[in-house]
Amino acid sequence: MIKKEMIAMLLAGGQGSRLGVLTTRMAKPAVPFGGKYRIIDFPLSNCINSGIDTVGVLTQYQPLRLNTHIGIGIPWDLDKNIGGVTVLPPFERNVNSEWYTGTANAIYQNIEYMESYNPDYVLILSGDHIYKMDYEVMLDFHRQCEADVTIAAMPVPLEEAKRFGIVITDENKKIIDFEEKPEKPRSNLASMGIYIFTWKSLKEALIANAEQSNLDFGKHVIPYCHEKGERLFAYEYNGYWKDVGTLHSYWEANMELVDIIPEFNLYEEYWRIFTKSETLPPQFIDGDTAVEKSIVGEGTSIYGKVYNSVIGRGVIIGKNTVVRDSIIMNDTSIGDNCTVEKAIIAENVSIGSNVFLGAGEEVENESKPDIYNYGLVTVAERSVIPDNISIGKNTVLSGVFQSADFENNTVPSGKSLIKAGETA
Amino acid sequence: MRAIGIILAGGNNHRMKELTRKRAIAAMPVAGSYRSIDFVLSNMANSRIQKVAVLTQYNARSLNEHLSSSKWWDFGRKQGGLYVFTPVMTADNNFWYRGTADSIYQNLTFLKNSHEPYVIMASGDGIYKLDYNKVIEYHIAKKADITVVCKDVDDENMERFGILKMNEDRQIEDFEEKPVIAKTNTVSCGIYVIRRRQLIELIEKSAEEERYDFVRDILIRYRGLKRIYGYKMDNYWNNISTVEDYFRTNMDFLKEEVRDYFFHQYPNIYSKVEDLPPAKYNVGTHISNSLISSGCILNGTVEDSILFKKVFVGNNCYIKNSIILNDVYIGDNAHIENCIVESRGTIRANSFYKGEDGVQIVISEGDRYVM
Numbered sequence: 001m002i003k004k005e006m007i008a009m010l011l012a013g014g015q016g017s018r019l020g021v022l023t024t025r026m027a028k029p030a031v032p033f034g035g036k037y038r039i040i041d042f043p044l045s046n047c048i049n050s051g052i053d054t055v056g057v058l059t060q061y062q063p064l065r066l067n068t069h070i071g072i073g074i075p076w077d078l079d080k081n082i083g084g085v086t087v088l089p090p091f092e093r094n095v096n097s098e099w100y101t102g103t104a105n106a107i108y109q110n111i112e113y114m115e116s117y118n119p120d121y122v123l124i125l126s127g128d129h130i131y132k133m134d135y136e137v138m139l140d141f142h143r144q145c146e147a148d149v150t151i152a153a154m155p156v157p158l159e160e161a162k163r164f165g166i167v168i169t170d171e172n173k174k175i176i177d178f179e180e181k182p183e184k185p186r187s188n189l190a191s192m193g194i195y196i197f198t199w200k201s202l203k204e205a206l207i208a209n210a211e212q213s214n215l216d217f218g219k220h221v222i223p224y225c226h227e228k229g230e231r232l233f234a235y236e237y238n239g240y241w242k243d244v245g246t247l248h249s250y251w252e253a254n255m256e257l258v259d260i261i262p263e264f265n266l267y268e269e270y271w272r273i274f275t276k277s278e279t280l281p282p283q284f285i286d287g288d289t290a291v292e293k294s295i296v297g298e299g300t301s302i303y304g305k306v307y308n309s310v311i312g313r314g315v316i317i318g319k320n321t322v323v324r325d326s327i328i329m330n331d332t333s334i335g336d337n338c339t340v341e342k343a344i345i346a347e348n349v350s351i352g353s354n355v356f357l358g359a360g361e362e363v364e365n366e367s368k369p370d371i372y373n374y375g376l377v378t379v380a381e382r383s384v385i386p387d388n389i390s391i392g393k394n395t396v397l398s399g400v401f402q403s404a405d406f407e408n409n410t411v412p413s414g415k416s417l418i419k420a421g422e423t424a
Numbered sequence: 425m426r427a428i429g430i431i432l433a434g435g436n437n438h439r440m441k442e443l444t445r446k447r448a449i450a451a452m453p454v455a456g457s458y459r460s461i462d463f464v465l466s467n468m469a470n471s472r473i474q475k476v477a478v479l480t481q482y483n484a485r486s487l488n489e490h491l492s493s494s495k496w497w498d499f500g501r502k503q504g505g506l507y508v509f510t511p512v513m514t515a516d517n518n519f520w521y522r523g524t525a526d527s528i529y530q531n532l533t534f535l536k537n538s539h540e541p542y543v544i545m546a547s548g549d550g551i552y553k554l555d556y557n558k559v560i561e562y563h564i565a566k567k568a569d570i571t572v573v574c575k576d577v578d579d580e581n582m583e584r585f586g587i588l589k590m591n592e593d594r595q596i597e598d599f600e601e602k603p604v605i606a607k608t609n610t611v612s613c614g615i616y617v618i619r620r621r622q623l624i625e626l627i628e629k630s631a632e633e634e635r636y637d638f639v640r641d642i643l644i645r646y647r648g649l650k651r652i653y654g655y656k657m658d659n660y661w662n663n664i665s666t667v668e669d670y671f672r673t674n675m676d677f678l679k680e681e682v683r684d685y686f687f688h689q690y691p692n693i694y695s696k697v698e699d700l701p702p703a704k705y706n707v708g709t710h711i712s713n714s715l716i717s718s719g720c721i722l723n724g725t726v727e728d729s730i731l732f733k734k735v736f737v738g739n740n741c742y743i744k745n746s747i748i749l750n751d752v753y754i755g756d757n758a759h760i761e762n763c764i765v766e767s768r769g770t771i772r773a774n775s776f777y778k779g780e781d782g783v784q785i786v787i788s789e790g791d792r793y794v795m
Contacts, residue, residue, distance in 0.1 A: 034701075034702070035701075035702035036701065036702045036718075074495075075699070258704070260706055260707070266701035266702075267701055267704070267719070267721065272699055273699075273701070274699045275699065277697050277698075277699065278697070279457065279458075279462075279496070279692070279693070279694045279695040279696075279697055280457065281455070281456065281457055281683075281686070281687035281693075281715075282455070282456030282457050282715040282716055282717040282718075282730070282731075282732075283703060283715070283716050283717075284678075284683060284714070284715055284716075285711040285712065285713070285714050285715075285716060286712070286713060287712040287713040288712065289711070289712065290710070291705040291709065291711055292705055292706070292707050292708070292709055293705065293706060293707050294704075294705045295701075295702045295703065295704045295705070296702055296703050296704075296705065296716075297702045297703075297718075298457070298702070298717075298718050299687065306705075311702075313702075
């Protein structure tokens with residue numbers, strides 16, 4: 001009989017609506033990161049680097065990009081004869097066909113998949129964090145504690161703890177209580193959304209709570225296990241871990257990569273991050289240019305100046321254009337004499353010449369101030385911006401624009417310009 | 425699938441000097457991200473050839489490592505595939521490959537067991553793009569026995585080429601291998617189309633007569649008897665046979681039109697994919713007119729140069745008009761000008777290298793600790 005000690009279930013079905021237009025056409029785990037990667041590459045690489053060769057990827061929201069990216073798992077060596085990567089979308093059944101209604105519900109609907117590998121332990125991961133973690137060490141901890149559930153948790157500053165699910169432990173790291181986004185946190189250990197379950201406990205808990213609507217790990221399954229008196233432990237993790245759930249944290253995490261010795265180092269030999277890569281030519285840097293404190297992907301041509309930015313692959317940056325503090329994703333082209341400041345420009349965008357992104361003063365965004373903030377300019381994928389346009393801060397643009405779409409060739413700060421058929 | 429491919433990648437060449445000490449010419453890194461054999465392999469893949477044999481014997485390890493899987497070039501897996509044939513001892517043969525024709529003879533079963541009617545033979549050191557189907561169509565139209573791809577070159581030094589003389593119908597009347605004085609400026613690109621059965625017949629006959637070289641003993645010897653035609657190619661073509669060629673071919677990629685032709689125009693050139701992070705530029709770098717590959721970390725000044733994968737450039741370095749091959753570490757304040765720095769080298773801080781009379785090859789075997 002097939003037997004895998006531990007298999008991983010990677011939750012990749014969420015939209016990640018706080019990433020705004022970046023996730024209009026793709027799920028959050030498929031969003032590009034760091035000039036070359038997509039967010040899901042980090043948990044997938046962690047899996048194979050930790051010796052986990054069986055991974056179920058649960059998809060639901062806009063899965064096309066994710067499916068093409070994962071394929072049969074070749075980039076991560078997850079194309080295995082036994083195990084490997086399996087994409088698990090929701091499916092129709094004889095009775096009770098439904099979408100994945102919650103994180104734990106998605107896992108519940110795939111009990112059959114997990115059972116087929118006869119695992120001792122199941123690792124639950126989410127596809128929206130940037131980190132390197134050896135899950136095998138976490139498993140050792142789980143076994144040592146004879147735990148039923150181990151939750152990875154990291155210390156956060158106490159003032160930030162109220163944004164997280166907090167675990168309260170005794171001196172043996174045994175969890176004695178939880179608090180979800182508490183006003184007055186009693187501990188600074190924040191749950192990272194990474195769980196190891198002993199398979200027996202997980203299966204029992206999922207079946208017992210099957211009728212619960214929107215079955216969720218944090219809200220239902222973990223409290224259920226706790227109340228039942230199972231052994232829950234917190235595995236303290238002290239490395240780099242970044243939630244890239246909002247545009248600002250996404251931008252910040254990218255910007256951290258360009259430090260001299262970044263806290264999160266992509267250049268280490270022994271914990272490599274794998275991604276689907278094509279053979280691409282080297283990048284070309286023209287004369288009379290400057291590229292400083294930046295990372296730049298393959299096949300990109302730079303004729304202008306780039307400071308403190310993350311540039312994807314196949315990008316073209318025109319003459320006399322200055323790019324600063326920005327993220328420019330794959331295959332986007334920017335014309336000549338442009339200024340780009342604090343912008344997030346998605347894939348396959350075409351920007352004309354003499355365009356100014358990030359002009360003027362900060363004004364609160366008119367439609368979604370909680371998403372488009374911190375002065376960022378966000379441009380959705382496949383957008384086209386014509387020549388001579390000046391675009392303010394806290395703005396979002398999506399669609400194929402012509403000069404006629406703009407008043408005085410400007411987009412004032414705080415404006416959301418979404419062409420018909422597109423959504424913010 | 426009307427053709428199979430044979431790549432002759434056997435050789436070493438003393439004119440490449442130290443550069444081929446640890447690799448075959450076909451495995452020479454080219455244009456930052458590629459190896460020279462990638463061009464012929466990609467041409468074959470782009471011509472929808474599914475089955476390719478690479479014949480190699482000099483320092484085959486370097487090629488073997490690169491040709492680890494047929495999937496990089498999308499050749500067949502179950503039908504067809506990529507085969508690397510090195511000389512082996514058998515009951516009736518214990519020779520190395522004694523020449524190009526002999527290398528095919530020793531692997532004649534590969535030809536005999538195929539069913540495709542045509543064979544494309546090409547060397548592993550050419551830098552070009554070509555749809556071989558066009559050559560096959562020409563070959564059929566001319567009712568040729570062998571078609572040789574050729575190109576008019578404008579080069580004062582013709583000694584390293586095979587020189588062709590054709591009549592007005594493009595039939596080859598004369599073929600001279602590396603003559604001192606060239607009669608024409610049409611050179612053979614080392615790419616041949618021939619019917620599979622014809623090739624088997626010619627190779628078997630030569631072997632019987634103990635003749636082992638394809639050009640000398642088949643092409644030149646049979647030029648009156650067989651219908652041998654030239655197919656003229658107009659686009660970029662270069663081959664790597666001397667250090668100067670190698671340097672010049674690489675530097676060609678700094679020209680916009682060459683870069684555009686190879687990097688941006690369809691079809692693409694494929695290579696083995698390595699999982700390297702994007703290149704990183706730190707504060708104080710000055711890069712100008714240069715190609716930079718993935719995995720590089722840059723601090724100093726780089727001008728008119730090509731940096732291959734995983735090169736580290738220290739603070740205050742000055743690199744000009746040079747080629748830095750894969751995985752080289754360059755310490756602070758180093759000066760490198762008109763050089764080719766051999767791969768996996770460690771250039772100590774404050775070193776000074778300058779090619780005064782042509783290109784200098786820098787080989788350093790310093791120890792390096794991996795963090």
